[in-house]
Amino acid sequence: MSFSRSVKQEILKKLRRKSCCARAFLCAVLKGGGSLLLSQGKVGFVVETDSAPLAETSCRFAEEFFHEQSEVLEVQGGTGKKYSCRWNATLGEKLQIEDVELSTERECCQKAFMQGLFAVCGSVSIPQTQDALFGQSAHSNYHLELRFSDGDFATFVQQKYDFLQFKSVQRKNGVVLYLKEGEKISDFLTYIEAVKGKFTVDNVIIGRSFRNKANRQRNCIDSNIEKSVLAGAKQLADVEKIRRAGRFNSLPDGLRQAAEAREQHPDANLAELAALLGISKSGVNHRLAKIAEIAAQIN
Numbered sequence: 144m145s146f147s148r149s150v151k152q153e154i155l156k157k158l159r160r161k162s163c164c165a166r167a168f169l170c171a172v173l174k175g176g177g178s179l180l181l182s183q184g185k186v187g188f189v190v191e192t193d194s195a196p197l198a199e200t201s202c203r204f205a206e207e208f209f210h211e212q213s214e215v216l217e218v219q220g221g222t223g224k225k226y227s228c229r230w231n232a233t234l235g236e237k238l239q240i241e242d243v244e245l246s247t248e249r250e251c252c253q254k255a256f257m258q259g260l261f262a263v264c265g266s267v268s269i270p271q272t273q274d275a276l277f278g279q280s281a282h283s284n285y286h287l288e289l290r291f292s293d294g295d296f297a298t299f300v301q302q303k304y305d306f307l308q309f310k311s312v313q314r315k316n317g318v319v320l321y322l323k324e325g326e327k328i329s330d331f332l333t334y335i336e337a338v339k340g341k342f343t344v345d346n347v348i349i350g351r352s353f354r355n356k357a358n359r360q361r362n363c364i365d366s367n368i369e370k371s372v373l374a375g376a377k378q379l380a381d382v383e384k385i386r387r388a389g390r391f392n393s394l395p396d397g398l399r400q401a402a403e404a405r406e407q408h409p410d411a412n413l414a415e416l417a418a419l420l421g422i423s424k425s426g427v428n429h430r431l432a433k434i435a436e437i438a439a440q441i442n
Contacts, residue, residue: 145268146267146268146269146271146340146343147265147266147267147268148194149339149340150261150267150332150337150340151194151196151197151261151262151265152194152196153337153338153339153340154258154261154262154335154336154337155196155197155200155262157336158200158255158258159251159255161251162208163249163251163252164251164252164254164255165204165207165208165209165255166208166209166237166238166239166246166252167246167247167252167253167255167256167259168201168204168255168256168258168259169201169204169205169209169234169238169259170238170239170240170243170246170256170259171246171255171256171257171258171259171260171263172190172197172201172259172262172263173188173190173234173235173238173240174240174243174293174296175259175260175263175264175289175291175296176190176191176192176263176264177189177190178190179232180229187229187230187231187232188229188230188231188232188234188235189227189228189229189230190227190228190263191225191226191227191228192225192226192228192263193224193225193226194226194262195224195226197226197262197263198215198226198227198228199215201213201228202214202215202228205230205234209234209237209238211230211231211233211234211237212230212231213228213229213230214228214229215227215228216229243296243299247303253303253304254334254335254336257304257334257335258335258336260289260300261289261335264289264290264291265287265288265289265290266286266287266288266290267286267287267288267328267332267340268284268285268286268287269284269285269325269328269343269344269347270284270285270347285322285323285324285325285328285344286321286322286323287321287322287323287328287331288319288320288321288322289309289319289320289321290314290317290318290319291317291318291319291320292316292317293317293318294313294317294318297311297317297318297319297320298311298318300320301320307322307327307330307331307334308322308327309321309322310322310323325344325347325348326348328344329341329344329345329348332344371412371413372410375405375409375410375411376409377435378405378431378434378435379405379406379409380438381434381435381437381438382402382405382406382434382438384438384441385402385434385437385438385441388441390437390441394434394437397430398430398433398434398437400420401416401420401427401430401431401434402434404416404419404420405431413427413428
């Protein structure tokens, strides 16, 4: 089961069984994914979805709270099973679907409305494969969206739920509201009461953060090792140049000891050389720098 489908099933199990919230939920389903149906001279509403739980919940709410007869038809879609929910046009009047603002006046109804929107026209994906999970960007591969054919309705939703910080983009068939940051998607899932989904996202964020931090630390260590190896090779070359010029024995004792320590321990870092010589790291660095200056003066 995809992550998106599991989130939808979770929120459908937690819908409040209150008439006001049922109205808000059904209003969102009809506005977000419904269309008018003309059959045998009668006008009605139809919602097509690939989610059997959404179809069943919508029909049950319509019958239980608004005494509206409904039917669910199973139809074959291009990519698999689809379910068609059908109601008489009177359901729209009972829901006051033309005045969406009335469906979102209460806080509980605002939440039920967004649950309905996500269930009917939303999707969410998070990093799941190894490559995606440990991608370069901390925000890559997270995506949540709500797809609308009605641009004005999309604008209403974006403004009404401005605290969720949706961004919008115009597509060929309508407008999409979307989130791409893992933290914002986690907040959205908390809002629609998809607790398991929220924990899943948080675990991915935490795991990804630890992995990326470990990668940065390893890269830093590798870089320091590379710098140390290159510096050591340069220092050995400087000492060899001084020896070939016959000036090694004339070096001050401190410089000669540092040069011999480097020759005997070509892979040692400054801290290790300092321990061998009984001086500080800065002292070793100063002596090796003086050796480099002397080598540079030799033609």
